Amino acid sequence: MSTGTGQLLRTRQEKLAALRARGIDPYPRRCTRSHRSDEAVAAFLAAEAEGKLGTDGEGPPVEVTGRILSWRGHGRSAFAHLEDGGGRLQVYFRRDILGRESFATLPLLDLGDWIGVAGVLFRTRTGEVTVRVARWRILSKSLRPLPLAKVEVDPETGARTVHSGFADRQSRYRRRYADLAVHPEVRDVFRVRAGVVAGLRRALDDRGYLEVETPALQPLYGGAAARPFTTYHNALGTTLYLRIADELYLKRLIVGGFERVYEIGKDFRNEGIDRTHNPEFTMLEFYEAFADYRRMMELVELLVHEVTLEVTGGPDIDYQGARVSTAPPFARTTFYGALASALGEDAAGLDDDALRVRTAAATGEAPDEGDGRGRLLDRLFSALVEPALVQPTFVTDYPTELSPLAKTKPGEPGVVERFELFIAGREIANAFSELNDPIDQRARLEAQAGSGRAGDDEAHPVDEDFLRALEYGMPPTGGVGIGVDRLVMLLTDSASIRDVILFPVLRPEEGR
């Protein structure tokens, strides 16, 4: 630890000791408050509107609690801003009101301390509603300086200008508590996140869906193409995996007779980390018996629209400079149709070698030797089509090679009944008419397992129990997966998934 930090910490320790020496408990057991800061201001404004202010313009007495964010001392008086769950409130200390002893204790406070103050509200000369403090008490001493920025507020527009501050992204994720303490806008992101999850849950509950919980610890993983995290259960003496998708368990529940089920939970994928990938992430999956992918498309359209309205107050989303409208209906295109428009020719008619050439041209790199047809099509689509899908767009009818759990489309060989929803160039939802033919499903899973033996380490093992469930009989079913984190990114204009996950996965901190 550098000398600088040591000094800062030591100074605060000394103030802590000085408080105790004066018989003050820096961490009292209890405290009281009458108003949150926003409620206090509202109470003052109400009294003012009703002409109930005192002769000196004083409003109602309040008792508020908060963290000290700024301090402006003026000799025998001082101004500070406190922050609590309701926002910021200015407080004003005067020696002639507090008395010598109470006032003389103020220098033992630091930015970051929690205090409680009691007094009447008034307006300062500049018009700010402020507590004229008659009594104050420390509620919790801060021993480590918060990376507080200076904030300049334009009195006319209310626009905030932040001077210096806490900018290092990794430090902010690592010390999220400090990031949150210092950045109200970060707290807002997670309020929106909670609203999105609540909105999705309500929308599904209202439509007769049953919320369920399926295992995160699984003896076999499946339902997506991803490498799993592996763990070990001591008592059973067996390997377990953290789930990579909920899909196969939720379909077992449809077999069991629940007609509409959903789960909002964590999936875990042992893969790289980047702007749109965190190793653990939140997935919403929902399945509806007697529905197909077209019905699910309408449902997804409504869900996205409803949640957007709820969270933003309107149908539009501003994401990274683009304005997106979630007003239904969303655009619809087919996988091969969109690809043909972008490519200038029909990809379905190209042989693998030609596809390989087109892919190399589109991505600027030669595809891997082992890439199969499905993989090539996927890469080509990602490079040529996805970035252009800014307005909400359903892409339907994917190649069978990419979709081992989806029903084929009648009359269109090589295509399955599947859609993905893209917004702002990102995949938000993935859905299909679920394959319920146990024999076809077995054949496709075994083909996947075969490619696993051939070296594709993301293909799955065959889940015999899942196939047994299908053999009992699963009704026609539509299923959808929505990446909740990515939806929250859109709705909060966040560039990185780490900005919408409170504690994203990071390399462990070295040393202390």
Added chain:
RNA sequence: GCGCCGCUAGCUCAAUUGGCAGAGCAACUGACUCUUAAUCAGUAGGUUCGGGGUUCGAUUCCCUGGCGGCGCACCA
């Protein structure tokens, strides 16, 4: 995994061709009873990410390692 950029005081950042390592904020001391990026005067705070090299001299140039950001690749 590859490429580019970066790592200097608690925070945000400077430092000329390679020539005494600086500023603002935070902290500390003092002044100041309506301030709000408060102001004014002063003080302290540094393994310039680590290691090696070139040089009279390295924050600066070279090599190497670490960490991070961004982009690419990967991610049915």
